[in-house]
Amino acid sequence: MPAQLERDFDRFKRELPRDFPAHVRDTYRIDLAGRYLSELVPHPIGKGSGQLSLNAGQLEDDAAAGLAFAVLKTVIAEDQTGARTMAAWAIHETKMKVEQRPTDAGRTGWTVTWKGRGWDRTFTDYLSLVRTGRDLTRAGRLLVVPSVKYHLPRLAEPFRENEYRHTTARLADAWREAPLLLEMDFSPTLAGDALADDRAQILRWLREVPACIRAASPIPVRVAVKLMNARFDDAFQMEMMHASVEADALVCFNRLFDAARGVAYGGWDLSDRNLRVLETFRQSPEITGTGNIGSGRMILEYARRGCESVQLHTFFQLPLSEYPATHGSRPQRALHALVFHPRDGLIAGMLELESRGQLERQRGELRFLDLPSHAHRTD
Numbered sequence: 045m046p047a048q049l050e051r052d053f054d055r056f057k058r059e060l061p062r063d064f065p066a067h068v069r070d071t072y073r074i075d076l077a078g079r080y081l082s083e084l085v086p087h088p089i090g091k092g093s094g095q096l097s098l099n100a101g102q103l104e105d106d107a108a109a110g111l112a113f114a115v116l117k118t119v120i121a122e123d124q125t126g127a128r129t130m131a132a133w134a135i136h137e138t139k140m141k142v143e144q145r146p147t148d149a150g151r152t153g154w155t156v157t158w159k160g161r162g163w164d165r166t167f168t169d170y171l172s173l174v175r176t177g178r179d180l181t182r183a184g185r186l187l188v189v190p191s192v193k194y195h196l197p198r199l200a201e202p203f204r205e206n207e208y209r210h211t212t213a214r215l216a217d218a219w220r221e222a223p224l225l226l227e228m229d230f231s232p233t234l235a236g237d238a239l240a241d242d243r244a245q246i247l248r249w250l251r252e253v254p255a256c257i258r259a260a261s262p263i264p265v266r267v268a269v270k271l272m273n274a275r276f277d278d279a280f281q282m283e284m285m286h287a288s289v290e291a292d293a294l295v296c297f298n299r300l301f302d303a304a305r306g307v308a309y310g311g312w313d314l315s316d317r318n319l320r321v322l323e324t325f326r327q328s329p330e331i332t333g334t335g336n337i338g339s340g341r342m343i344l345e346y347a348r349r350g351c352e353s354v355q356l357h358t359f360f361q362l363p364l365s366e367y368p369a370t371h372g373s374r375p376q377r378a379l380h381a382l383v384f385h386p387r388d389g390l391i392a393g394m395l396e397l398e399s400r401g402q403l404e405r406q407r408g409e410l411r412f413l414d415l416p417s418h419a420h421r422t423d
């Protein structure tokens with residue numbers, strides 16, 4: 045198997061087969077299937093919402109590469125007159141800087157520095173991207189999911205139901221067939237905002253937002269809540285997870301916020317915190333991991349703490365010299381490294397877990413989804 049893996053790693057540097065999960069199953073007897081918002085996907089690796097899911101060309105490349113799913117950039121909810129209570133999140137900013145960020149302990153990881161926030165074009169433009177995503181989803185080429193930032197009131201205020209209703213109804217209309225899958229983004233810039241100074245206020249949002257979205261949707265909807273890293277301690281991260289019981293899935297956790305520089309950041313500080321909090325969470329909602337995922341081994345760290353899929357952003361933005369593949373789009377090169385790297389890839393990592401007795405074959409196969417289900421076993 046190690047020799048076969050070395051061979052595959054080498055030959056796929058030029059071109060990754062589109063249906064690599066079938067190859068992995070045939071060759072290694074490994075079932076990579078993952079799950080996102082209750083949909084079974086051929087493997088666990090998807091693209092997180094952001095600057096890499098802004099247009100049809102990016103989605104086409106993701107489908108061609110064989111990503112399992114892609115979450116569209118977060119759009120800011122609006123009512124029928126176009127009014128947006130969260131308009132401060134719809135600012136225009138294009139410049140991104142991919143750079144290295146050291147932790148206090150001196151470990152250096154990649155981060156993307158960017159001052160922007162949500163979708164900055166019209167809602168009509170967004171709906172046209174949603175329709176492109178719908179067609180890719182229907183064709184079985186790529187599961188595409190829109191992301192929204194809805195109104196978040198102060199404690200004494202009501203939710204602006206008309207923004208929920210108008211935005212969700214138009215998304216449902218563009219999507220057409222039930223269920224509508226949606227992500228609700230609680231972003232790092234929100235975590236850094238005065239709105240998020242009050243813990244009780246945040247917990248109320250998490251308890252009530254999924255129901256507000258459901259009530260607003262003309263068709264059945266599944267809601268993933270992408271939790272922020274609030275500026276409080278780990279215990280509060282857990283409280284946020286517990287408060288989100290109405291969500292169909294949780295995305296854990298969006299980037300950290302550097303208050304001094306006024307920017308969100310990732311790297312090792314992010315994965316250290318996310319994994320530490322997930323480690324202690326003992327319930328079993330559906331969880332998708334996000335944060336500093338740059339190897340199959342890191343995917344397995346998230347999976348062993350309950351994540352059934354993962355969402356990446358930064359790893360799709362690295363300088364080309366950082367990927368071992370010599371040809372292909374960034375999503376292809378990323379998948380090649382994440383799955384086939386002979387030491388740090390998913391296959392190598394799963395075979396190692398098997399040899400350590402931490403993952404067993406079921407009917408001859410190692411299954412990725414057995415890892416998150418083991419995480420929630422209480423025995």
Ligand SMILES: Cc1cc2nc3c(=O)[nH]c(=O)nc-3n(C[C@H](O)[C@H](O)[C@H](O)COP(=O)(O)O)c2cc1C
Nearest residue numbers: 092093094118156158229310334335336356357358
């Ligand atoms: C430039 C940039 C823009 C992002 N925009 C959004 C966004 O609009 N909505 C959202 O939910 N997450 C957004 N994210 C967060 C990513 O989807 C992802 O969860 C996060 O960056 C952690 O993954 P990573 O370490 O692989 O980058 C953004 C991330 C980056 C780097």
